Amino acid sequence: MKLYWSPNSPYARKVVVVAKELRIDDRVKLIETSAVPTKENSELSALNPLTRIPTLQLNTGETLFDSSLICEYLDEFADGGLLPALGPARRQVFKLELFGLDIMDRAVVCRQETLRPEGYRWSGWVDAQFDRIGKILDVLDANVPALDPDLGTITVGCALEYLDFRFGDRPWRSPRPHLTAWQQQLVVREQGTKRLSRSQFSGCGGI
Structure with a gap:
């Protein structure tokens, strides 16, 4: 499988962390690329008409896009591990994932705004x-997730x-001690198990 990604994309990083948690990262070849609205990326557009990352090309030639769809496929490919069976527990994971995705969505468009003249x-x-992001963070601080890895905790992280x-x-930390402690424990866990760490954001270009 080939994953078209950028280390600066929180959506793409989510997919990479999922692959590592499922221990199938050796089955996924990372191809670094960019998806900037003002620049053409003909290779990515040919695979994904949305011209967005992450984009996963399967060995069969099929292409998947959207981080949630890709992660669900990887969980299926690895015979499960990050998504519970159908029922209340699975819905809770998806709800937590949506909290993380909404933070990403709002933060990314704010980042794009800073790039305007x-x-x-x-x-x-x-x-x-950021006021909306703060409200989500307040909810998470009052209801800190478990540290056990699943699609929800990875997305929020x-x-x-x-x-x-x-x-x-x-x-965001000072008024949210519980979420701060949770995030710190998550970072320690990632470093201890050689997962993708925050320091690997490259800081150059992209979103």
Whole structure:
């Protein structure tokens, strides 16, 4: 399998962490690329008409896109591990994943806003997005997830890493001690098991 990704994309990092947690990362070849709206990427467009990353090309030639679909496929490919069987537990994992995805979605569009010429930036709109992100973080702080890896915890972990990476000027930890402790334990676990760490955000280009 070939995964078209960028180390700066929280969605792509989520897929890489899932592959590592499932211990199938040796079956996935990483191909670093970019998906910038203002630049053509003909190779990626040929595989994925949405021209977005992550994009996974299977050995059969089939192409999957959207991080959630890719992760669900990888879990199936590995005979499970990160998604419970159908029922309440599975729904809870998907709900937690949606919290993480919403943080990512809002943070990424805010990042794109910072790349606009200064005179065209809408700071009030960015502030509103971070107000919504803060409300999600408050819910997570009051209901800290388990540390056991699943698709939900991985997504939230990658979302928090992205906030640290791109928005260090908007600290989220101080009013949320429980979520802070959870994220710190998650980082320790990732480093101890050689999962993808926050330090591997490259900081150059991309989102």
